[in-house]
Amino acid sequence: MRTQPHAPRGYSYASALLRRFGLRYGISLGLVVVVIVVIVVARAGDHSTDSLVQRGADGGLVPSTSPIPDDGAASVPAPQPPSTSPGSATPQTVASRFATAWLRHTGVTAAAWRASLAALSTDRLDGELANADPQTVPADRITGPVALTDHAVSFVEADVPTDAGTLTLSLLATGGRWQVDAIDWEPA
Amino acid sequence: MTGPAGQPGPGGVITARGWPRRAILALAGTVVLSLLCCGGVVSAYFFGGFAGAASNGADAASANLTACGQHADVTPDGTLPTVSSLDREQVRDAAIIIKVGQDRKIPPRGWVIAIATALQESRLHNLPDLGARNDHDSIGLFQQRPSMGWGTPDQVADPAYATGKFYDKLVTIAGWQTMPLTQAAQDVQRSAYPDAYAKHEAFATEVVNALADGAARAAGSVVALQCTNPGQIAASGWTVPLVARISSGFRTPSRPTHNGTDLAAPKGAVIHAAADGVVTIVACQAHTVSGAPYSCDRDGSLAISGCGWWAEIQHAGNIITRYCHMMSRPLVVVGQRVTAGQPVGHVGMSGHADGPHCHFEVHTNGDDSAAGAIDPVPFMNQQGAPLGVRP
Numbered sequence: 317m318r319t320q321p322h323a324p325r326g327y328s329y330a331s332a333l334l335r336r337f338g339l340r341y342g343i344s345l346g347l348v349v350v351v352i353v354v355i356v357v358a359r360a361g362d363h364s365t366d367s368l369v370q371r372g373a374d375g376g377l378v379p380s381t382s383p384i385p386d387d388g389a390a391s392v393p394a395p396q397p398p399s400t401s402p403g404s405a406t407p408q409t410v411a412s413r414f415a416t417a418w419l420r421h422t423g424v425t426a427a428a429w430r431a432s433l434a435a436l437s438t439d440r441l442d443g444e445l446a447n448a449d450p451q452t453v454p455a456d457r458i459t460g461p462v463a464l465t466d467h468a469v470s471f472v473e474a475d476v477p478t479d480a481g482t483l484t485l486s487l488l489a490t491g492g493r494w495q496v497d498a499i500d501w502e503p504a
Numbered sequence: 505m506t507g508p509a510g511q512p513g514p515g516g517v518i519t520a521r522g523w524p525r526r527a528i529l530a531l532a533g534t535v536v537l538s539l540l541c542c543g544g545v546v547s548a549y550f551f552g553g554f555a556g557a558a559s560n561g562a563d564a565a566s567a568n569l570t571a572c573g574q575h576a577d578v579t580p581d582g583t584l585p586t587v588s589s590l591d592r593e594q595v596r597d598a599a600i601i602i603k604v605g606q607d608r609k610i611p612p613r614g615w616v617i618a619i620a621t622a623l624q625e626s627r628l629h630n631l632p633d634l635g636a637r638n639d640h641d642s643i644g645l646f647q648q649r650p651s652m653g654w655g656t657p658d659q660v661a662d663p664a665y666a667t668g669k670f671y672d673k674l675v676t677i678a679g680w681q682t683m684p685l686t687q688a689a690q691d692v693q694r695s696a697y698p699d700a701y702a703k704h705e706a707f708a709t710e711v712v713n714a715l716a717d718g719a720a721r722a723a724g725s726v727v728a729l730q731c732t733n734p735g736q737i738a739a740s741g742w743t744v745p746l747v748a749r750i751s752s753g754f755r756t757p758s759r760p761t762h763n764g765t766d767l768a769a770p771k772g773a774v775i776h777a778a779a780d781g782v783v784t785i786v787a788c789q790a791h792t793v794s795g796a797p798y799s800c801d802r803d804g805s806l807a808i809s810g811c812g813w814w815a816e817i818q819h820a821g822n823i824i825t826r827y828c829h830m831m832s833r834p835l836v837v838v839g840q841r842v843t844a845g846q847p848v849g850h851v852g853m854s855g856h857a858d859g860p861h862c863h864f865e866v867h868t869n870g871d872d873s874a875a876g877a878i879d880p881v882p883f884m885n886q887q888g889a890p891l892g893v894r895p
Contacts, residue, residue: 386759386761386762386763386856387762387766387811387828387829387855387856387857387863388761388762388763388764388811388826388828388863388865388874389789389810389811389814389826389828390789390791390809390810390811390856391789392872392873392874393785393787395784418696421696440841441698444687444690444698444699445696445698447691447694448690448694448695448696448698449652449694449695449696450696451640451649452640452642452694452695452696452697453696454696454697467782467784467818468783468784468785468838468839469838469839470838470839471782471784471818471838471839483697486699486782488782488839488841489839490839497841498686498698498699499696499697499698499699499700500697500699500700500702500703501624501696501697501700502700
């Protein structure tokens with residue numbers, strides 16, 4: 317039977333510590349103990365993660381001791397250079413032809429403008445241009461060389477500098493034949 | 505030690521009252537020294553442990569959406585939050601676009617489309633007729649042309665009117681809620697640069713989230729703002745690739761070179777494209793320890809290196825997603841344009857895997873090397889397509 321209120325255990329340890337070593341060293345020692353406990357607990361949590369990792373048979377998980385770095389790409393291949401089938405125009409040529417036709421937007425009907433782009437466009441882009449207004453072409457002429465960014469063997473982007481900003485064309489190849497699939501515009 | 509300060513109080517409780525200055529100084533000094541000495545270690549362990557817990561075991565935590573527009577009342581003339589890189593006028597114009605959308609019961613996908621469109625056409629500035637510097641008679645947030653029937657010059661110069669006209673047109677397009685942003689925007693704008701709107705999708709999402717309590721995380725095509733169900737596409741245009749338990753997180757203390765999130769699911773479960781984009785890689789990557797090629801059409805193991813059957817998709821705004829360890833050749837081909845939610849392949853364990861899962865990566869800045877990888881969990885949360893199993 318307890319008649320007196322009992323202090324929690326931690327307090328009695330703390331007071332014992334203080335009695336034994338005095339205030340300054342007692343508190344320092346206490347803090348050292350706290351830090352060690354925190355580190356041990358944190359490490360234990362970390363380890364439980366590890367064991368979870370090793371346990372998870374359905375998870376395809378990797379123990380940290382694996383000789384192989386991890387389950388992502390062992391190496392990321394550089395984008396392959398764009399491939400063009402023999403006799404077809406290179407993406408550079410297609411981009412520059414398309415840009416020239418795209419910029420020729422004054423004194424032309426919407427239908428004629430779209431028709432001039434259709435042969436160089438994918439069906440998707442041709443569809444997007446169905447109701448497009450050539451009056452909204454914001455530039456008049458190409459001012460420098462076309463710059464290509466390779467994304468894949470059948471996907472490149474072409475930046476065409478113009479007098480009012482940069483025209484960026486996405487080109488896709490089907491069977492080595494390049495067509496423009498998307499038109500992006502960034503005003504200068 | 506001196507005096508009564510060091511004496512434990514009744515019941516062993518130490519009271520701070522009456523401690524001498526020296527003792528307090530000593531205590532403070534010790535605390536500072538402890539922090540200086542071990543603080544880094546402790547916080548490193550805490551931080552590492554926290555990150556591990558958030559991404560590893562605690563699916564519930566990682567799948568928790570903070571908000572999906574439940575408190576999305578926007579008052580353009582009231583106090584508005586600041587949004588990085590936008591000035592007050594731009595933020596106000598964005599708020600008007602959202603407010604008009606709310607008043608007209610336009611689902612939140614429409615707000616994202618409208619803001620992305622205005623970012624392209626006017627950088628969210630209510631532009632006057634700029635004459636030769638402009639596209640002919642185009643005016644205002646959406647660069648609408650009075651000569652093409654959008655309204656009088658005064659009308660289209662009013663942001664609320666211009667926004668209303670944009671939405672009027674948008675809702676007439678069949679399926680606008682689920683089509684790629686740039687297609688919906690183009691069907692309204694009829695511009696000569698139909699794909700220019702897509703690159704603003706990510707920032708428009710940020711703006712809507714900032715101004716309307718995370719509304720871009722809500723299901724995109726539902727007027728009543730609510731967080732997405734697994735498989736739904738959020739107003740941001742993103743969806744979960746696979747509804748599955750997170751079995752391992754991004755760069756945890758035990759796996760510092762793990763540049764993605766592992767989603768554990770039964771073999772054959774369908775993996776979906778997380779957003780619209782173009783497929784840039786479809787390949788088999790599996791090698792034995794000696795470097796000999798290994799088939800991706802059979803299960804790999806921890807003794808095999810590589811992603812197995814994998815695919816990579818380039819999205820608008822230079823974001824890239826990667827999907828690894830499929831059980832068979834992916835369902836897409838290089839150069840194919842895919843839409844959010846489109847099947848990409850099936851969960852397997854080809855390459856470096858000891859169980860069926862999809863290793864999912866997100867990269868920014870168009871950098872598909874390890875340096876470009878970001879933690880997919882917070883990223884997908886921001887898009888309203890949280891990874892993991894929801895509570």
